[in-house]
Amino acid sequence: MRMRIVFAAAFLLCSFGASILSDGHAAERTKLWSKMCASCHDGTTAIDEEGLRDRYPTVDDFTAAVLKKGNPCMNILKNDKKLIRKIANEIGIPATEDKK
Ligand code: HEC
Secondary structure (H helix, E strand, O other): OHHHHHHHHHHHHHHHHHHHHHHHHHHHHOOHHHHHOOOOOOOOOOOOHHHHHHHOOOHHHHHHHHHHOOOHHHHHHOOOHHHHHHHHHHOOOOOOOOOO
């Protein structure tokens, strides 16, 4: 009887853990940029991914731009620096300027 409880607990733990892990992967694949920014930043409504990458050499520059220059319609994003930095990474902006 005791064994069965242990077994059941282990099973639950494993499947629960696996579901958390696979959720993580799913979230990684669904890029934040395409979910949260690309609809406006498509190169027509607003500057696109490539344009931003050219304009802002580092994550810090990019983050500052979102917080200071971002359109009022982006206000909802401006209290989440962590998110902005993540998105900067996603679209390939380096953390520090390349020393070529
Ligand atoms: C509702 C539409 C909308 C959404 C969503 C949006 N933006 Fe913007 N954003 C704009 C507009 C409009 C501008 C100003 C026009 C421009 O610069 O092309 C702007 C400007 C910016 C700028 C300043 C560009 C510059 O140099 O002038 C940055 C950086 C930026 N957005 C980043 C982001 C990021 C990152 C996201 C997603 C987390 C995002 N935006 C989501 C509409 C949007």
